[in-house]
Amino acid sequence: MSIPKNTICLWFDKDAEEAANFYADTFPDSSVTGVDRAPSDFPGGKQGDVLVVRFTVCGIPCMGLNAGPNFPQSEAFSFQIATDDQAETDRLWDAIVGNGGRESECGWCKDKWGLNWQITPRTLTEALAAGGDEARRAFEAMMTMGKIDVATIDAARRG
Template identity: 65%
Template sequence: MTTPAKNTICLWYNGDAEEAARFYAATFPDSSVNAVHFAPGDYPSGKEGDALTVEFTVMGIPCLGLNGGPAFTHSEAFSFQVATVDQEETDRYWNAIVNNGGAESACGWCKDKWGISWQISPIALLQAVTDPDPAVAKRAFNAMMEMKKIDIATIEAARRG
């Protein structure tokens, strides 16, 4: 048996933790489904033999999906933030999430079909909104505030003025 990670993110699902984990593993690099554990007995939201927990990794981050049922849902208070290097990578991750039953939100945020929030954040955006010149940072920030998926060319144009 392997030693578990010292700190693991536990995400609550309504019976579909394995489906979510397999989607993440197929979509993001350095991601995998590591183990599926089945309930040894009946529990409030499932029966003996149902997938109870799923150990998975999302871009190197150890996670545990718990099929806990409908009692709790996800909110934007938790999100995965993915730093992308170019528009192609930004589009690829955004489209994978949104086109798989997810939903667009504002300022580079989207939500997957399981309710997990994702920030698909180009490095160019992060650099622009933290520019040491306050006027540059404000222009980039204002441009971002008008977007759903981040458009790097628009951010760079705003940065240039």
């Protein structure tokens, strides 16, 4: 087993394996790479319970830790996923929201485990990086949206 130098550790109540499988099925370049089970009973769990799930999300190494309800996810951490077009934006957004998640604003949504996602079309990121009036128009358009509408952002970029 190769251990990455840096791994994002995500705290789950008890559903890390379910979440990791969902991420692997939903996002490109994603997979579950290992599941570690408790070698003996422990406070809050039994021998054989899933403790740690190793997985990747869009090539980023992650670890899901089943550690109880003490530390829920918050907006302080999110994955930002760059999408190439409206079809990819819709597919990812709808997968998250349609699997027990919920919509938020400005391209953000939350999955059913409480993890936050920014489903961000590249055109929006490019517009903001361009600065000036193009960035202002794209930003103002984005501020009215939940899921990002690529055509509206592109129109705002053009003025």
